[in-house]
Amino acid sequence: MIQNKMFELVFQGEKPDSSEALADIKAVFTNGNSSQSVKGFYDGNGTYKVRFLPREAGVYSWKVTGAVKAEGQEECTASTQHGMVHTQGCHFVYENGDSYIPFGTTVYALIHQDDALEKETLQTLQTSPFNKIRFCVFPKSYEFNENGPREFAFCKDAEGNWDVDHPNYKFWNHLEEVISQLQEMDIESDLILFHPYDRWGFSKLAPEQNETYLRYLVRRLSAFPGIWWSMANEYDLCFAKSKEEWYKIEEIIKEEDVYGHLLSNHYCMKPYDYSRENMTHCSLQNVLFHKADKLMRKYQKPIVFDEFCYEGDIHYSWGNISAQEMTHRFWCAYCIGAFATHGETYLSDDDVLWWAKGGKLKGKSPERIAFLRELMESLPSAIEPWYEPESVTFGDEFLGYKAGPDHPIISLVTSLTEPEDDAGALKDKIFSGRCGDQVYIKYLGKHCPRKPFFILPEDHKYKIDVIDTWNMTRKTIMTGASGITWLDLGEAKEGIALLAVDE
Amino acid sequence: MIQNKMFELVFQGEKPDSSEALADIKAVFTNGNSSQSVKGFYDGNGTYKVRFLPREAGVYSWKVTGAVKAEGQEECTASTQHGMVHTQGCHFVYENGDSYIPFGTTVYALIHQDDALEKETLQTLQTSPFNKIRFCVFPKSYEFNENGPREFAFCKDAEGNWDVDHPNYKFWNHLEEVISQLQEMDIESDLILFHPYDRWGFSKLAPEQNETYLRYLVRRLSAFPGIWWSMANEYDLCFAKSKEEWYKIEEIIKEEDVYGHLLSNHYCMKPYDYSRENMTHCSLQNVLFHKADKLMRKYQKPIVFDEFCYEGDIHYSWGNISAQEMTHRFWCAYCIGAFATHGETYLSDDDVLWWAKGGKLKGKSPERIAFLRELMESLPSAIEPWYEPESVTFGDEFLGYKAGPDHPIISLVTSLTEPEDDAGALKDKIFSGRCGDQVYIKYLGKHCPRKPFFILPEDHKYKIDVIDTWNMTRKTIMTGASGITWLDLGEAKEGIALLAVDE
The missing domain is CATH 2.60.40.10 (Immunoglobulins)
Structure with a gap:
């Protein structure tokens, strides 16, 4: 042991x-x-x-x-094994106290491909930047997911119906083999327990059948340290399940999982109620990076943008953003203290799209995500959202009123409704984070200042690096920076991050 | 006459x-x-x-x-003069029935510069794609707007206070000269009556003073066909004015302007109430292009994105988007039937930034906006939002349920709150419009399908062009298209628009 x-x-x-x-x-x-x-x-x-x-x-x-x-x-025997991932405030940490920053990817039908393809996928993952992968227990039926699975989770009864009381042991042993191999590579299995993309009937099992399935699954798998429970991919499209059944599913998992693995539920349009006690983190499908700080304040849980369009070129809007846009979205999420999950959907002559079946990665974002991961893992602590005190640049007076807490702009700002505040953030937000006073980071995104400012504490001295997130360069442009600091980048371009590290 | x-x-x-x-x-x-x-x-x-x-x-x-x-x-004598611009549903039209599609720009302190600069600005406008310009009556005091004005609107009294009962006629004659020159170039003057960026006291005049100023202004200017009233730039930062004063300002303008020129009010954070009867159109400062169709349904008025960040490289987020992003945002607006206003804020050794003082345009978006304008003006009628019936690509069945009005996804979609619906649009929306059945347009924006679809009426035949909005190319890739049409663009890139024109 x-x-x-x-x-x-x-x-x-x-x-x-x-x-x-x-x-x-x-x-x-x-x-x-x-x-x-x-x-x-x-x-x-x-x-x-x-x-x-x-x-x-x-x-x-x-x-x-x-x-x-x-x-x-x-x-x-005592070990240095990471163990399970837990939450710590709005971040994640391994059981043994080591830092864990999730960099996810998505291969929904990972375990339903043939040996050769599965092996290739795992090899790709070995050298990828990803340390979490979302995949499904049940096979998937959808465009680019037309092939049948190698094994099903259950046997059928004499009438040809799924018999959840008779597990297909070959299926489960194979699933565990994959989870073990992922664990070996320090990749967390964000295992998706239900989903609606089905032609075999798994999405329409009766609640009692789902209960049996779940109890068996959790009893088998919960001792794997590297597992997370994702109740669904797009729970809200699982039309056969009521809200009450989802709550019941939470309870079954909680009852069977004595270790308390991470648990969330992914949606298509209608966010799940992440304030529920059993939800350990928010598993979001949206591009509302500008709201991540508000969501952290609201839920006090990690915010994971598990789906925000995939890098690719298929005809669906959710599957055809550029590598630049994917890279941009990753930086938005991490620089404010949230997390993201990649996916890739390039059309392929062999009909193998990463997001569906795995295989090889073809896109240009993974190496940029690796560059981001390297930076994030070099930081002294988890990133918290940072509200740069930009107003100090206004000076003593602004719009004819003395600066300070009585300035009328304060009551305007506090009077804003959430949609009004969100609209402002969507237009102007810079994604800024901090590690205490040791590190400040600003991801400028679509904003291209040639001479940006950086408003740093006056009682520290910082080295300031300019990071080109697309070209993956990092260059020190100032040392000894303190207080209101003006920089000259020499050029104006998208995708720049500024990093201030306490000297 | x-x-x-x-x-x-x-x-x-x-x-x-x-x-x-x-x-x-x-x-x-x-x-x-x-x-x-x-x-x-x-x-x-x-x-x-x-x-x-x-x-x-x-x-x-x-x-x-x-x-x-x-x-x-x-x-x-009867003439072919355009006359005033009016609204017609969610669009604009000249008095004489000619089509008018606003392509705005912004030079706030246009009339407060010296003759040479003003002349240069007007020359620049002559060959620019812009047919509307936002500028202020009062001078502006702000970064990049440090120089004093050539003339003020009023004389001062013996105590050195503004005497609104004594107009400075030199100022008003000059203002009218500019409006006339703009009219000659078919450029509408979207005249900004108040704004908060002030060091002279114009933003803090008493309501009675504002009333006198407005009555004089409207009596002088309302016979100019080429004038629009913009009650403010950022009314919500005009802290000396209450909501009631804004309502009173509407009434004064309405009383004095017997012609009913276009009237709106521009905001910084808190949208004005565009449902008010006097508001002829929505003058927005946001990037919520994905909501434009909803706003049209709500207000039944034209939606003008009068500010959504300027092309430039200054340190403010609102003034440093790239030419690519500016071009992208213009296409988003127009392809759904809304309108937009450009501005430019490139740092300059001579401290002349277009958005502030005018001068020359330095950016790369104006020629792309010209390309867009040419396309828009070639269309047979105004663009209305179009909801491409994408669901037909799902076939007879989707997620195990028969397609049709009883599909459970319908009740999910109709159950969405506005923020949930907006979040979906922000992630996936393609900006699509139509001119009846004659023209369909889809701006794909950040989405890069290699083989997109176009779902056209089955009883017409269309020629389909691919437009590269950045490189300003237009190429016919199919003729005789009808019904569900699949295209092959050969490559996947951002900024593509697809145009189907009835043959």
């Missing part, structure tokens, strides 16, 4: 009498005064498994009851 | 006893059964003027009363 790694007990026993998915087996793991009860599962051929994710080092005694009875003891 | 041209009567008389601004002189012009009463004004040196804009041909008899008494008769 190794701290923060999955531990597995395997037993032989009698095939379950009733549901193979809800086999009667559980274990209690005890380490000193702390004790954890976990459910095991049946894996076919008389094999029962109990999995456990030990998060503390020490000596664990365990006792298995139900269809199998056994007990034993294991020493869990 | 010429139809749709200003007619002026000039008299000598006694200097007014009290206010020179509110001199007692009026005239009645009668043409057959129709009669119009207009007020005249004092122009200094014992000169009184009465101006009249005849909109019908015929024989007018006129009678002047008050400080001067006179009468006479004039034949008004």
Whole structure:
């Protein structure tokens, strides 16, 4: 047993009498005064498994009851394994305290392709900038997703209907193989439990069938440290499920997942209620980067722009932004302290689009995302939104009124409705963040000042770098900067970030 | 007297006893059964003027009363003069029925520069694509607007305060000279009556002073066909004026302007109430092009994006977008049936920035705007927003439900709140318009499909052109197109528009 790694007990026993998915087996793991009860599962051929994710080092005694009875003891050695990702305020952090900044990508039908393609995808990921991947349990039926899956999650009954009480063990073992390989590469599996793009009937299972499926899934997978639960891709298009069923799904996951993995729900048009206690973070589909700071204040949870159009050239608007625009959107998100997920949809003669099936990445944004990731991971702490005190540049007086808290512009600003305030941000916002007083960053985006300012604390001295986000260059243009600092970039262009680092 | 041209009567008389601004002189012009009463004004040196804009041909008899008494008769010859611009639904049209599509620019302190610069500005406008210009009556005090004006609108009293009852006639004659020259070039003067960027006290005149100023101004200027009233630049930053004063200002203008020139009010953060009856159109400062169609439905008035950042490189976010972005925003507006106003703010060694003082245009967007204007003016009628029936590409079934009005996605879409609907538009919207069934246009903007579709009526045949908005090329790629039409652009790039013209 190794701290923060999955531990597995395997037993032989009698095939379950009733549901193979809800086999009667559980274990209690005890380490000193702390004790954890976990459910095991049946894996076919008389094999029962109990999995456990030990998060503390020490000596664990365990006792298995139900269809199998056994007990034993294991020493869990302390390790430097990352373990699970948790939230910490509006950011993420690994169980072992290491920083984790998600850089996601999307391959919805990753596990439903043939071996050769899956291998190629995993190889691509190995050298990609991505450390989180969104993919589905169920196969996908949609344009560019016409091929059938290699395996289904369940067997069929005599009438040809899905029998959720009879898992297809080949499917589940393969899924776990993929999750394990991703874990090896430090890539989190943001596993999508439901989605509407279906021709096999998985999107229209009855609530009781969904419950059985979920209980089996979570009992099998929750001891993998590298897993997140994404209740759906576009939950609001899953028309067979009511709001109450989604709430019930949350409860089932919470009940079965004793570790508290990250949990969210992705939408198409109608945002899920991210204020719900079970939601660990916001999984958004929109381009409202200018609202990320407001959302952080509102939810006090990490904001992940999990879908905001893919780099590509297909006919759908959601799948044909340029590499420049994808890169731009990533910078908007990260410089304000939010996170983003990539996807790629280039038409291909072999009909293999990354977002659907994986394969090779063809776009020009991944290397820019790698450059951004390198920068973000070099920072001393997580980025918080920063409101640069721009008004100080106005001087003592503005519009004929003395600067200060009584200036009439203050009551105008505070009188704005949310849409009015959003409209202003959408027009003018610079994406600015800080790591305490150590680092300030401003991503200028579509704005191209030739001689921008940077309003820094007066009691520190900063080195200022100019970053060209597209050409991936970084150049120091000033040292010893302090207070209101004017810069000369020599040229005016889009996609520039300014970075001030405390000397 | 010429139809749709200003007619002026000039008299000598006694200097007014009290206010020179509110001199007692009026005239009645009668043409057959129709009669119009207009007020005249004092122009200094014992000169009184009465101006009249005849909109019908015929024989007018006129009678002047008050400080001067006179009468006479004039034949008004029919002309092809454009006359005033009016609204027609969500578009504009000249008095004589000719189409008018506004392509605005901004030179706030146009009339406050020296002769040489003003002449250069007017020369620049002569060959520019702009047919509307926003400029201020009062001088401007702000960064890049530090120089004092050549003349002020009023004289000062013995205590050195502005005396609105004593107009500075030199100022007014110069202003009219500029308006006349602009009219000669078919450029509408979108005259800004108030603004907050002031160091002389014009923004803090008392309501009674503003009233005198306005009555004088409208009596002098309303017979110019080429004039629009913009109550303010950024009314909401004019902190000395209450909402009630703005409403009163509307009423004063309405009372004095017997012709009903276009009237709107421009804001910084808090949109004016464009549903008010006196507002002829919406003068917006935002980048919410994706909402233009909704605003048209709401207000049933033209939507003019009068400010949405300027092409330039100054340090303010509102003044440093690229020529590409400016061009993009123009196309967004026009292809959905809205309108836009340009401005330019490039740093300059001589401190002459177009948006402030005029001079020469340095940017790369004007020639693209000219290209857009040429296209727009070639269309058979005004553009209305078009909702391409994209859903037909889904086929008979979508997400496991039969296509049609009972598809569950319909109730999802209709359940969306306005912010949810806006968020979707902001992410995916293609700016699409139509001229009846004769022309369909789709501006793809940041979206780069390589093989886009165009869903056209099945009972017409269209020629389809691909327009590169940046490189200003237009190429026919298909003829005889009808119904669901798939195109192959050969490449995927930003800034493409597709135009289908009925053969």
